Amino acid sequence: MKPGARHSGERGGGFAMLGAALGGFVIAAAVIPLYLLAKQALTPELETFAWPPVWLPRDITLRNFAQVFMVRELRGAIVRSLSVGVISAASATAMGAMLASAMARASAARRVGFATLSGVRLLPMIAVAIPAAVMLAAIGLYDTSDALGLTIIHCAIAIPTAALTLYAAFAAVPAEVEEAAWLDGASALRVFLTIDLPIVRGALATAFILCFILSWDEFGFALLLQQTNRTLPPLLYYYTVFGNVGPASALAILMTVPALCVVIALGPTLRGALISGGSR
């Protein structure tokens, strides 16, 4: 073997080991809390606070889950979280698609679009939370039981995510395909609906899921805007501050169910889309 080759081989080996170590750290950082959460959800509270800590569950029980389901508020919170998530994600995806389509075709829209989207993303959300709450209160959308105000806010937060996810997909549609449809007699709206949207449908699904998870998980605005008609994250928060760590853990586990379903159902597609920015 040539000395040069062996040298680069060794260096490659070093990098690989460093990579493996980093990967291990990332996996541990994600898995250990999840494990502890699951353990807390499935064991009595005595064990959660035992000292020295107990790493392997001794006494498995479903009491915490049963307790969560007995809470009167839970049903409302699940329905509210689902409705806020689905409606805000659907509208954000629809609006993001229109924005992304414009950005993919017109350089002016691209400049303004990217500036605005990055601006919205860089803005600390807490800075708009108070004015948003005041404005929603003024039009009677503060803490309503249908959580319409929160839906609007979640939609606004999610539009940049949707647009940036969809942009690459729209940019990948050849302009000639749209031009051909126009020459075939289709209006601009028709081209968008019958040509562009079906072509980017994979990216639309990805954008919808990302926006849904964003809303499902959103805590700050939900806490502020839905003081009494709560969604799931604030409900979970109140459980924890009132010391019900077991039921809170059980609820947290239940909240990961939609995300898990999505990852299992769309695993490979979603992984590709998350890495590539949704180009297919």
Place this chain on the structure above:
Amino acid sequence: MAALTVKNLTREFPSGGGVRGVSLEVGAGEFLVLLGPSGCGKTTLLRLIAGLDDPDAGTIEFAPRSGFATANSRGRIAMVFQNLALYPHLSAFENIAFPLRLKKLAPAEIDRRVRETAARAGLSAGLERRPAELSGGERQRVALARALVREPEIILMDEALASLDARRRSALRLELKNLQRTTRRTFIYVTHDQVEALALADRVAVMHEGRIEQIGSPEEIFNHPETEFVAGFVGEPAMNFFDAQAAVDRGGLAIAGAWIPAVVPAGAPEAVRAGIRPTDFSLEPAPGAASIELKINSVEFSGASFIVRGSLVHSGRDQHSGARSICALVAHRVEPGETHRFYFDPAKPHLFDPESGRRID
């Protein structure tokens, strides 16, 4: 009758390209080919005619017809794009049916017309497949059928056969020509391939730097090029050019010290550019033929003939002739290193003004 009249059309881009003051008349049922190198403005002209881009100046007029406003030309024009621009999410059938569905025709009528047009474009099976599952030739036919199905008056094609291999390209070229003859539609076809242009066209418009250099029948373009650019661009192998001194009284050209008898029109300037096609040379002397002597540098066999390249052998001291290597097509093999005499008809050389590039007659 003109199907389309283009007047002084100008469209320029900051990055270059575009067309500058193009005027053109396309007859109904004519097969017009826009020929030129990349960046000559031929695609820009096609897109302007299609209405996909707006001109900076100039007008495009379609033959008046009842039921159509001149401004709205979309319904009268179909286009086949270079990348074909098929709808990737639709089957071949639905691709062809798309323009008809937009017109809200009855499903039975759509079905009949799609199948009829597909058959005419040479597609019989595989209509249920998507573009990604079709071969290059089939995709080509789907694009053609989609353009034909709504029976436009004018069909625009942008390098439409460029994506195919040589064999399939020449087969489809024949079909295309037949299709145009039987459908009696006006075709405007853009290509950079002069073989394709000469084969397909009723008339060829040769474009260069945003202008039309010459427009005429393939024979006119080939036998009577109006400019040095046209002469050099059309013909394969390309025409040989020389810087020459024209002598009207003696009836010949002096090329780097060598005297070549040739027909020189009266009124030619003293300095000219002379061009002669490789196909005009022969190894056999003919009565009245002029000749040059070439030292052979390379020989390629092309099937029908031998492509010979050589340098001019002459008595003069000046070795600089402007044409480093002269190309000739001959009927039998010669060997590199040998010196041969190549004969040609003295009426064959084309003369051009070195300043303007225009033909001297």
